Structures are given as structure tokens and as C-alpha cells.
Amino acid sequence: MSTEGQSISAGGSARPAVPVPRRAVIVGGNRIPFARAGGAYAKSSNQDMLTAALDGLIARFGLQDERIGQVAAGAVLKHSRDFNLTREAVLGSALSAETPVYDLQQACATGLETVVGLANKIKLGQIDSAIAGGVDSASDAPVVVSEGLRDAILDLHRAKTLPQRLQILSRLRPKDLAPVAPGTAEPRTGLTMGEHQALTTAQWKITREAQDELALNSHRNLAAAYDAGFFDDLMTPYRGLTRDANMRADTSLEKLASLKPVFGRSLGADATMTAGNSTPLTDGASTVLLASDEWADARDLPKLAAVVDAEAAAVDFVHGKDGLLMAPVFAVPRLLARQNLTLADFDYFEIHEAFAATVLSTLAAWEDDEFCRTRLGLDSALGSIDRSRLNVNGSSLAAGHPFAATGGRIVGTLAKMLHAKAASTGRPARGLVSVCAAGGQGVVAILESL
Amino acid sequence: MTAQQPVVLAEMPSLSKLYVNAAAQAARRRLLGAHDSSVLPAESHEVRGVTVGVENLTAYQHLIGETASDVLPAGFIHAIAFPLAMSVMNRDDFPLPLLGMIHLGNSVEQKSPLVFTDVLDVTARVENLRGHRAGTQVNVVAEVRRAGSSDVHWRGVSTYLAKGVFLPGIDKPTAVPPKADFTAPDPTALWHLGVDTGRAYAAVSGDFNPIHLSVLSAKALGMRRSIAHGMYLASRALADVGPARGDSFRWDVAFEAPVFLPSRVALEIGTEQSGSGAWKHSSFVAWSPRSGRRHFSGTVSAL
Numbered sequence: 001m002s003t004e005g006q007s008i009s010a011g012g013s014a015r016p017a018v019p020v021p022r023r024a025v026i027v028g029g030n031r032i033p034f035a036r037a038g039g040a041y042a043k044s045s046n047q048d049m050l051t052a053a054l055d056g057l058i059a060r061f062g063l064q065d066e067r068i069g070q071v072a073a074g075a076v077l078k079h080s081r082d083f084n085l086t087r088e089a090v091l092g093s094a095l096s097a098e099t100p101v102y103d104l105q106q107a108c109a110t111g112l113e114t115v116v117g118l119a120n121k122i123k124l125g126q127i128d129s130a131i132a133g134g135v136d137s138a139s140d141a142p143v144v145v146s147e148g149l150r151d152a153i154l155d156l157h158r159a160k161t162l163p164q165r166l167q168i169l170s171r172l173r174p175k176d177l178a179p180v181a182p183g184t185a186e187p188r189t190g191l192t193m194g195e196h197q198a199l200t201t202a203q204w205k206i207t208r209e210a211q212d213e214l215a216l217n218s219h220r221n222l223a224a225a226y227d228a229g230f231f232d233d234l235m236t237p238y239r240g241l242t243r244d245a246n247m248r249a250d251t252s253l254e255k256l257a258s259l260k261p262v263f264g265r266s267l268g269a270d271a272t273m274t275a276g277n278s279t280p281l282t283d284g285a286s287t288v289l290l291a292s293d294e295w296a297d298a299r300d301l302p303k304l305a306a307v308v309d310a311e312a313a314a315v316d317f318v319h320g321k322d323g324l325l326m327a328p329v330f331a332v333p334r335l336l337a338r339q340n341l342t343l344a345d346f347d348y349f350e351i352h353e354a355f356a357a358t359v360l361s362t363l364a365a366w367e368d369d370e371f372c373r374t375r376l377g378l379d380s381a382l383g384s385i386d387r388s389r390l391n392v393n394g395s396s397l398a399a400g401h402p403f404a405a406t407g408g409r410i411v412g413t414l415a416k417m418l419h420a421k422a423a424s425t426g427r428p429a430r431g432l433v434s435v436c437a438a439g440g441q442g443v444v445a446i447l448e449s450l
Numbered sequence: 451m452t453a454q455q456p457v458v459l460a461e462m463p464s465l466s467k468l469y470v471n472a473a474a475q476a477a478r479r480r481l482l483g484a485h486d487s488s489v490l491p492a493e494s495h496e497v498r499g500v501t502v503g504v505e506n507l508t509a510y511q512h513l514i515g516e517t518a519s520d521v522l523p524a525g526f527i528h529a530i531a532f533p534l535a536m537s538v539m540n541r542d543d544f545p546l547p548l549l550g551m552i553h554l555g556n557s558v559e560q561k562s563p564l565v566f567t568d569v570l571d572v573t574a575r576v577e578n579l580r581g582h583r584a585g586t587q588v589n590v591v592a593e594v595r596r597a598g599s600s601d602v603h604w605r606g607v608s609t610y611l612a613k614g615v616f617l618p619g620i621d622k623p624t625a626v627p628p629k630a631d632f633t634a635p636d637p638t639a640l641w642h643l644g645v646d647t648g649r650a651y652a653a654v655s656g657d658f659n660p661i662h663l664s665v666l667s668a669k670a671l672g673m674r675r676s677i678a679h680g681m682y683l684a685s686r687a688l689a690d691v692g693p694a695r696g697d698s699f700r701w702d703v704a705f706e707a708p709v710f711l712p713s714r715v716a717l718e719i720g721t722e723q724s725g726s727g728a729w730k731h732s733s734f735v736a737w738s739p740r741s742g743r744r745h746f747s748g749t750v751s752a753l
Contacts, residue, residue, distance in 0.1 A: 175646075188690070190640040199636050266637075266716070266739050318692065319719045319732075320638040 024119035025303040025450060027296055029412015030057035031286035032238035034400035036246050037138035040239045041283040046075045046082060049238070050089040050135040053285035053405075056236025057131065058094045061289055061301055067096040069127025072114040073287070074104040075135050076403035076438075079142035086133070107437035108354065109312075110134045111286060111407020116445060118290050119307035128295040132288045132411075134404030138281035148176035186438065188318050193325070193438060194355070198264025198273055200323030201357035204364040208272035211356035212256040215277040215397045218353060222394025223249035230393055234412050246280055246400040263355075277356035282400030286408030288415075303450045304415040305431075310445035311335035317440035322375075325358045327442030328434040329365045333376050335444055341430075343383045347421055348431040350410045353396040358436055393417065407435055407443075414447055422449035456496040456573060462530075463537045465656055472540055472548040479547065487545045488617040490588065494575035495538050499597055500530060502566045510654040514682070515689040520565045524558050524701055525685030527604045529655040531592035535574040535608065539590065544576065546586060546612040550671075553680045554587065554609040555704040559753060562603050563697040569597040581622045585613040632744045634737050637716040639690060643678060645712040651682040678709040683746055687734040690719055691750045694729040703748035707738070714739055 032053050035041040041049060050073060058064060073086040082088070087101040106113045111134030118130035144150070152168050159165045184192045191199075201211075225231060226243055235242075261271035263278065289301075296303050313331035315322035322329075328351070336342060343366070351359045365371050366382040373380065393413055396406060414431045421429035429449040436442045502522065510526050511518040522530075539548045564570065571594070578589040587609055594604040616622070648662030660667035661677060668676040684703040688695075709715055716739040722730045731751035737744045 185640075189638060190642060191637070195640070202636070318638070318690075319721050320636065321721075 020123040021125055022123060023293055024122035024290055024307045025293060025296055026305045026307065026411065026415040026447070027061060027289040027291050027301045028057075028304060029234055029286065029288045029408060029415065030060055030236055031234065031405065031409055031412065032056070032236055032284055033241040034244045034246065034282045034284035034402055034405070034409075035139075035239070035241055036400065037281035037283060039139070039245050039283070040241045041137065042139040044137065044239065044283065045140050046078065046085055046135045046137050046285075047089050047092070049137065049283065049285040050075075050086065050133060050287075051092045052236060052238045053133065053135070053287045054089055054093045054095070054131065057287045057289055059236075060233065062299070063289075064094045065096050066099075066129075068099045068131055069129045070118060070121065071095070071099055071101045071131040071133070072104050072118055073131075073133035073135065074106070074110040074114065074404050075137075076105065076107055076110060077136055077138065077141045078105065085135075105404075106443070107439055107441060108352070108401070108403045108406060109435045109437035109441060109443040110404035111409070112310075112411065112433060112435045112443045112445060113312075113407070115288055115290065115307060115407060115411050116310040116443065119310075122290060122292050125292075128292045130290040132290060133286055133408050134402075134406070135285035136402035136404050137283045138402070139283050143179045146176045146178060146180055148172065152176070186317075186324065192263070194263035194273060194278060196317065196324035197355045197357055197361075198271065199320070200326060200361050201272060201355075202264065202270040203323065204361040206272065206357045206360045206364065208257075208274075208277075210360055211272060211277040212253055212274075214353070214356040214359060215256055216251060216253055218356075218391060218394050218397035218399075219248050219251050220394075221392055222247050222398035225393035230416075234416065244399045246282060247394075247398045251276070273355060273357055277397065279354060279396045279401040282402045284400065284402035284405045284409075286405040286412065288408050288411050302419075304419040305447045305449050308430075308446040308448050309335060309339055310443060311338070312441065312443045314442070315440040322440070323361060324438070324440055325354055325436035325442075326361065326365065327440055328436050328444050329362050329442075330376065331442050331444040332366075332432070332434060333372075333378060333382055335446065336382075339446060341446075343385050345430060346385075346432045347389060347429040348392060348414060348417055349385050349390045350395065350414050350431060350433045351390065352401075352406055352410065352435040353391065354401065354436055356397060359390075362434070362436075407433075410435070411445075411447070418447055418449035454492050454494070456494040458496045458498065459534070459537070460497075462497050462500060462572075463533045465533045465536060466658060468533065468536045468540050469549075469659065475540070475542070476547055476549050487543065488579065488619045489543075490545065490576045490579050491538065491541050491543045494573050495534050496571065496573045497534055498571045500570040500572055502530070502568075502570075504566050506654060507566050513650055513654050514685045520567070521563045521697070522566060522568075523685065523689070524560045524604065524699075525681055525688060527560075527564065527594055528556070528558065528592070528606050528608075528681055528685075529657065530570070531572050531574060531594060531606065532655070532657060534572050535590045535592050538574050538576050539610075545579070545617060546588060546610075546615055551610040551612050553705055554611050556606065556608050556681070556684060556702070558604065558606045558701040560604055560701065561601075561698055561753060564594065564596070564603050571595045571597050571599075579617070579620060581616075581620045582611055583622055585611050585615045586617055586620055587611045632737070632742070634716065634739075634742050635718045635735070637739070638719050639717040640739070641686065641715040641717065643709065643711055643713055643715060645676070647678050647682065647711050648676050651679045655679065655681070657681075675710045678711055680705045680746070683709060683715070683736065684748065687717065687719070687736065687746075687748065688750060690717065691721075691732040691734065694721060694732065695750050696729070696752070698753045699750055700753050701748070701750050703746055705746045707743045707745050709738075709745050715745060
């Protein structure tokens with residue numbers, strides 16, 4: 001392993017936390033149940049789903065005709081005609097049409113980044129209220145024409161004479177007429193996200209058994225949360241779904257163990273990643289209402305948790321220096337150093353389950369003394385986490401992962417858990433969110449109960 | 451090198467005419483017998499005032515995966531000089547048959563960047579005729595200068611093998627270098643090469659050698675399927691090394707098993723940095739994920 005680390009003190013990232021003018025609080029979240037691709041939402045567009053999640057949030061918190069400070073959301077698989085996706089969703093919602101909006105796109109970290117950016121605006125006093133969100137449809141994904149046809153269409157526009165146009169049309173071949181669907185391969189490596197993770201999984205020697213166990217816990221925890229009514233005030237039914245369609249409450253280690261590996265088969269004996277311990281393609285949307293204390297108090301709205309701080313990181317994955325999905329491994333120690341916290345200071349950990357092995361590789365890296373010293377610039381291993389505090393109400397393996405909607409799902413869920421924890425123990429509760437993203441990126445954040 | 455005056459051609463020769471001429475020459479030599487010369491032509495060929503078509507450059511950059519900047523990619527300059535290099539090997543006094551020669555390797559020095567508005571003087575010559583366990587190999591040296599300048603900005607040395615051709619006075623190397631065992635490392639990239647890969651590269655490079663174009667045209671020349679251009683593969687690997695290489699670098703590649711189309715090619719690209727984090731060199735190796743055979747390998751290093 002290389003000795004060049006991303007020192008936690010490099011680039012000024014570990015500067016002491018700057019006192020912020022005021023808090024940004026999470027009032028609550030709302031999402032629609034997540035559907036498997038090609039399922040209940042097969043014909044619903046990103047705009048349809050985002051509007052459904054938004055309307056549920058508006059109804060829950062009485063926001064009809066309210067001019068919100070700003071709304072930000074995004075989608076990863078986005079058609080070019082949806083350049084103002086979120087603005088169109090807001091115009092189709094019960095919010096005031098005078099609500100300003102922006103779209104954001106940061107792969108799977110889109111949803112969490114909207115929360116962070118809007119919370120920062122509230123902290124700075126630029127806005128008093130905000131709605132963060134995200135949506136993705138793997139079913140209604142944009143399909144584009146081939147480069148050959150696109151090139152010909154654009155040249156035809158520029159052509160002035162009939163012979164020029166005929167010459168351009170004569171270039172077309174039958175294969176140019178075939179549509180092109182979006183792929184999940186990284187543009188610079190040609191490897192899919194699963195193949196990238198398979199390399200990381202093998203590097204950290206994550207076993208098939210450990211991955212299946214994590215997947216099983218995700219399904220069990222999510223099912224138990226539904227049974228306890230946990231999601232009753234976090235969700236709006238849509239298109240006949242009242243629960244996440246991917247959830248398998250009755251799955252077992254035996255069933256998971258029977259699945260054949262789908263990623264990393266070229267690695268031979270090391271292939272451990274199956275459809276059971278990887279997230280499926282999913283459709284869904286989520287939203288989170290953020291506010292200043294004054295704004296929430298004036299409307300008598302709940303205040304579940306505060307957005308304390310956040311950190312983004314990126315890794316040089318292109319030539320394999322680090323795994324594609326390992327950026328949060330670097331972001332978390334920088335965030336902890338800035339906030340003067342350790343892993344032991346958290347009541348809950350929400351580590352997005354892109355793949356079971358992503359979570360396990362992340363934990364393995366933090367437990368590895370040499371890696372933490374040489375690559376993270378720490379004195380020793382960052383440490384272990386108490387597994388009973390990890391993804392306690394399920395995560396992406398069970399719920400599914402509509403890319404940009406995952407951040408909002410996690411923040412809404414965690415804010416509610418922290419509030420309940422603090423109410424039952426009588427002391428503040430703290431949670432850590434970690435989301436990895438394509439392009440070797442990651443965003444992590446700290447929430448604290450109110 | 452002798453200080454002989456170069457043969458100055460009025461314009462860049464046409465590759466398709468050269469291929470036809472080479473085929474005619476092969477037929478002639480088969481009828482009349484090969485001449486037994488073991489001497490390379492000493493004259494170099496030169497074309498002055500070569501300009502670059504910006505549309506062609508952009509198409510090349512997009513195909514190879516280079517950012518479409520104004521700088522000419524090192525592999526693009528090879529494509530510019532290639533017809534001139536072929537014209538030297540197509541001379542009647544060139545002792546090896548041009549058709550069927552195998553590209554063994556390539557060494558390029560990109561001493562400083564050239565941009566698409568530069569007017570170029572291109573020279574090519576052959577040198578270092580020597581034995582190979584399977585035939586006779588020769589180097590083709592191409593150099594590119596800015597018009598009227600004596601500074602070489604780009605120099606490429608391509609090594610070709612005439613398989614099964616043994617010339618008098620040129621000995622086979624007695625000791626066969628041991629073949630290093632190859633164990634595929636973990637890949638850092640995977641290329642999905644379609645059956646049209648050869649046609650696409652021919653369109654941007656001008657190299658319409660039939661062995662690259664289609665199954666039928668390749669079969670006509672005795673191949674079981676078409677194969678990817680070596681310089682396409684090497685240029686993509688150079689692009690994958692990325693911007694760390696800077697504007698001046700040395701780029702070496704050795705070709706082994708050909709890449710039959712369509713196919714998947716796995717690659718590992720490794721980078722070595724100095725203690726201060728500055729880029730020192732990158733290495734690349736490519737293999738078939740199906741058979742595990744190595745296709746090619748090479749390095750890019752600071753000049």
C-alpha cells in the first residue's frame with residue numbers, strides 16, 4: 001500500500017470548527033416507498049415521484065402556499081429536458097410558486113449534499129427554511145440516440161443544401177439507429193461499480209458470510225421498523241405501495257447463501273458479491289424539511305435534530321490507489337478531528353449500504369492500524385463501531401437505493417431516531433451519516449438530537 | 451547515420467496506394483525472387499509543411515479518450531508520420547517485404563508539445579536491421595519538427611518483424627530470451643472493444659490496413675478475425691495514464707498477443723510518485739480476461 005495519505009490536517013480541513021451564527025434544524029422527512037426497477041413506479045417519472053414525496057411533506061407540516069427559503073433536490077439519472085426538475089416539481093406542488101429552487105447532482109451523495117448545502121444557508125442566515133431532497137428512476141431512465149445518429153442530426157441542422165443533407169444521411173448505418181441506455185460503468189475505467197467494489201472487497205478480505213449477515217440484518221431491521229410503525233410519519237404511500245418493495249422480511253442466511261456471485265467473477269475464488277448482498281436498481285424519492293429555530297417555533301413545528309457539520313472527500317480510484325467507494329473512509333476522520341469527536345461518541349451510525357461489502361470494507365479500513373497511520377495520518381486505528389448501533393432501522397440493501405433519494409431517506413430516519421433516543425435517555429444523542437458515491441466521492445455528516 | 455540529403459516528397463503519400471503497391475511488390479518478388487540485399491536504404495524521406503485537420507484531431511481525441519485540447523496527442527503524431535514511414539519501407543531497395551510485417555514495439559519521445567496550428571516537417575528513415583529468432587527486425591524512425599526548425603519535438607521508433615524472412619549475413623540471436631511468466635494482476639480498467647474498433651481507428655488515423663477492418667478482409671490476408679490496431683491500444687493506454695504525464699514524456703510499448711475483435715481487454719495502470727508526490731512514471735499492462743494472455747505492456751515516464 002502506498003504511503004501517501006490524505007492527512008487529516010492537509011488542506012486546512014482539520015481546522016477547528018468555526019462557531020456558526022445559528023443552528024439548522026431538521027423538522028422532519030417524508031418519502032415515498034421505494035420500488036424495484038420495473039415495478040410499481042415503472043411509468044412514473046422523476047418529476048412525478050419527487051412531487052409525490054414533496055406533497056406528502058407539505059401536507060404533514062402544513063406548508064400549503066408557504067414560500068420556502070429554498071428547495072434543492074436532484075436526480076442522478078436525469079434527462080436533459082429535466083434541467084429544472086426540482087423547480088417543475090415545486091410548481092406542481094402546493095408550495096408557493098414564489099419558492100426559489102436549484103437542482104443538484106453529485107451521484108449517490110446528491111441527497112445528502114442538498115441537506116448540507118441548505119443547512120449551511122440557514123446557519124448563515126441567508127434563508128429561514130428549506131426542503132432538501134432527491135429522486136431517481138431506474139425504470140424511466142433516459143435513453144439517448146447513438147453518437148452516430150446524434151452527430152448526423154446536429155450536422156443536418158447545420159447543412160444548407162439538399163446534396164449536403166443527403167450526404168449526411170448516407171453516413172447513417174443501421175446500428176446508428178439503436179438507442180443507448182445509461183450504464184453503471186465508471187467512465188474512466190470501464191468497470192462497473194460492482195466490479196470496482198469486488199476489487200475492494202477482495203483487498204480487504206471481506207467474507208461472503210459477513211456480507212450475507214449484514215444483508216440479513218438490513219432486511220430484519222427494516223421489517224421490524226415497519227412493524228413498529230416507525231415509518232408511519234416518514235412516508236406517503238404511492239401507486240399502491242406502502243412499504244419498500246425490495247424488503248424481504250422472511251429472507252434467511254440459507255437463502256442468501258444460495259445466490260451465485262454476480263460481481264468479481266474474474267477474481268475466481270474471491271467472488272463473494274451476490275444480488276442478495278448488493279443493492280438492486282430502485283425507483284423512489286425523498287424529502288427533508290430544514291429550518292431555523294425561529295421559523296420552526298413560529299409555526300409550532302417539531303425540531304428533531306440539528307445538522308452539526310459535514311465533510312466531503314474524494315479518492316484517486318482511477319488507477320486503483322483506493323477503492324471507488326472508499327471516500328467516506330477519508331472524510332470521517334477529518335470530520336471527527338474538526339469536531340473533536342471519536343467513533344465512541346455516536347449513538348447511531350448510518351453507513352449507506354451500496355453493497356454490504358462497502359460497509360464492511362469501510363469498517364475494516366478504520367480498524368486497520370497501518371492503513372490509518374499511513375493513509376489517514378492518524379496515530380493508530382480510528383477504531384471499531386458498536387455494530388448494534390449500525391443501520392438499526394435497515395438501510396439500502398433492504399429498502400433499495402434510488403440514487404439521489406438515499407440521502408434524504410437516511411437523514412429523515414436518523415433525525416427521528418436521535419430525537420426518540422434523547423427523549424428516552426434524557427441526554428443528547430448523536431448520529432453519523434456516511435454516503436459513498438460514483439467518481440470516487442463521498443459525503444459524511446453529523447446530526448445531533450434536539 | 452550518413453549525412454545524406456533526404457528525399458523530399460511533395461506531399462504526404464497515400465496509404466492506400468502504398469498498400470496496393472506493397473501487394474504488387476510482394477507478387478513481383480514472389481515471381482522474380484526476393485533480392486538478397488542485407489542493406490537498408492540510407493536515404494530518409496521528408497515531407498514539409500504538413501498541417502493538421504482540426505476535425506480529424508477532435509475525432510481522434512474522442513475515440514482514444516484524450517481530452518480534446520489543442521495539443522496533438524503523441525499517438526496522433528505517429529498517425530501523421532505513418533504514411534511517410536511506410537513509404538520508406540515501400541522502396542524497391544528496402545530488403546524486407548512490407549506486407550505482413552508485425553509491429554513489435556514502439557518508443558516515442560514527446561520532447562515538447564505541438565498544437566494543431568503548428569505546420570510540421572516530418573522525416574522518416576529505417577535503421578538497425580537485425581536478426582530475430584523468428585525472422586528479421588528493423589526500426590523505423592520518424593521525427594517531427596516545426597516547419598523550418600531543426601529542433602525535434604517528437605521522435606518515434608517503431609520496431610517491425612518480417613516473420614520467416616532471413617537475410618544473408620544477419621544472424622539469428624542464438625540465445626532466446628526467456629519468456630517471463632505472466633500472472634494477471636487486479637485490473638484497474640476494462641475495455642469493451644466492439645467489432646468496429648478497427649474501422650473506427652482507421653477512420654481517424656487513415657490506416658485502412660485490411661487486417662483491421664472486418665472479418666472478411668482480415669481472412670483474405672490469412673487472419674481468423676480482424677485485430678485492433680496496436681497504436682489504437684497503445685494510445686488508449688497513454689490516454690488512461692492521464693494528465694499526470696505532463697507535456698513532455700517518453701512512451702514505450704511492447705506488443706505481444708494481438709487483440710482479436712470483438713473482445714474485452716483488462717488493464718492495470720500503476721503510477722509511481724516521488725517522495726514529494728510528483729509523478730515519476732506510469733506503467734501499463736493489458737491482458738485478455740478470458741485467456742489471461744498478455745496483449746501488450748509499456749511505460750510512460752518523465753523526460
